[in-house]
Amino acid sequence: MSLVRNVVWSEGMFIAPQHFQQFDRSLRAYAEGLARLDAWGDDYGFSMLELNAEHLAIGKLSVRRASGLLPDRTYFELDAEQSLDIRDGTVEKTVYLAVPLARLGTTQIGGRRGVHRMLSERVDLHDLSDHRNEPIDAEVSTLGVTLRIEGDDLSGFAVIPVARVLEKTAEGAVVLDRGFIPPSLAIAASDTLMDRLVDIVSLARARAANTGGRIEAIRSSQSPGSFLSERLELEALNRGLFALQNAVAQPATSARKVYGMLGDLTVALEAADAQVADPMLVYDPLDPGHSFDALFTRLRRKLTLQSEASVVALNWNTELFEKRRLLRVVVQPRLLAEGRRPVLSVSSPLGNATLQEIVPQVCKLAGITGIPELVQMGLPGIKLTPLGAAPAELRDKDGAAFFAVDTGSVHWQRFVEKKEALAMHVDDRIPTLTSTLYLLG
Known part of the structure; x- marks a missing residue:
């Protein structure tokens, strides 16, 4: 249980020594928490963050433990595990730890999480100066930490990004971006x-x-x-x-x-x-x-003492291909930062000659959030240019048609900026196919 529990001072309350003892205890705990932070300038973020990995399988994102500094310079310690149900169909969304902002003229202490900045509760306070005295029933409050997801109204909250959800699968499991690093005041938070x-x-x-x-x-x-x-x-x-x-x-x-x-x-x-x-x-x-x-x-x-492999092969996720004709793949930001050249390989019973002719027309390539509009409006995605022969790095990958991916396309640039999954929609003129995205160094 967090020691940062403030006494709720209200009109007409009977003041006892225990109130001042709790006030002193809470103030000391708050000061000690701040003193432990290695904060520089206006930096904020987590000094500790622990997610409940087991809850991801049932469609929830849960923060088991957390502490740190909010953007409004408030120190916090998570008093109890907080969970957020991830909605079906969620793709490429950031989850935030949020606390209502302190605003003059509003009631800041209450019992509604996500509405009141401080959540009140009744506890028994013991007299530290004389154990023979009976404990008193007192009202204390803790910071009303909650979880919100990108798309919710965050205008009245101080927020810190916790994690990035890549998708919620058809089986109901939540897939997180393992490369995501939240704002951190301590490296142990990530x-x-x-x-x-x-x-x-x-x-x-x-x-x-x-x-x-x-x-x-x-x-x-x-x-x-x-x-x-x-x-x-x-x-x-x-x-x-x-x-x-x-x-x-x-x-x-x-x-x-x-x-x-x-x-x-x-x-x-x-x-x-x-x-x-x-x-x-x-x-x-x-x-x-x-x-x-x-x-x-x-x-x-x-x-690195030895040169790394010049070819990185990324396999497409085919879970949505049968229902939505959609392929997806996650490209790590570090691979994009290395300036690698993307090349798409496609194989199908139709044959390579036919594929080189029709793939640029029937396959739409873009970031996953941009694909729905391109398909509905019949607009082209990232340009795919047929290659007459396999690149030198892929000479051993015969039996497929190869296409250069236009990294100068506005859709490619949006995909890189948003750090989202790459998606490819294939219409039914290609009934079945096997495809790999290669990144050549």
Whole structure:
């Protein structure tokens, strides 16, 4: 139970020592909670966030534990698990933790969650100065935290994004965007951020060991000046490792501070290639996921000892194909940030020659929220250009027709900006097909 429970002072109440003791206890708990936050400037977000994974299977999004700072600078601790039923047909929606704003001239204390800012309840308060005294029945209040989903009226609430729902499946399960990073005052609030940070530490340690081995192998036979670049690289790696491994060991470290550590390591390694710090590498506290995606992509590229596979194959989700002729696929933002070239492969009993002729007309490609309008209005989606032969990277994938995807299309740009699933509608001129989206590096 949260200790941040304020005494409700009302006219005509009989004041006892227990009221002042609870007031003192609540004030201390609030101050201690604030003191634990590694908050910088006007940053807000979660210092702790735990979702109930079991409830996703039954169509609910539940927050089991949470604490942090709201945009209006109010500290909060979730007093009890909060759940939200995700409506059928929900696609690409953000779920928010919300608290009604404090407004003068309104009743802020009451019993209706989502209406009153503070929720009141009756509790027994014991006398801390004399245990022989009988406890008193008192009214206290806690912050009225609730959950809201994108599309609800949020104008009267202070909100923080909690998670992003990719879809609610036909079976009623909720699918979350595992790459989503909520505004965080502590890296422990995001499992995704912690996992990627641990991955970077492992890569940096392997790279440092490799660089140290090269120095050890040549130092006895060459002058120090001959391996200066290796020494500078190892120094940058060691500094970065020292900072990042301590951040991992102290999960209360703020996301902004960790972004600075990652940025320091990135620009230090890029300096070896005479690269100037990118002016676009600026932390956005409102969209930390986008900020970290760009930085992790660049840093992984610098730390990876062996080149990564140049081809990424993404298989389409076919659950809605039979009923709605719709295919869907989730493209991770980091893959888009790498500037990969998308190529669509399609195979069908109709044959490759026929497919190369009709696919650009019968297949509409766009972000999932844009597909319904394109289909209803008969408008074209992202342009698909037939390729006379398979790209060099896909020469072993014979037996299919290949199409270049126009990344300059306005529909592609909207898909990238919205960070939503990519969808392809196929009309019945192609009864059945097998398709793969390739991203070529």
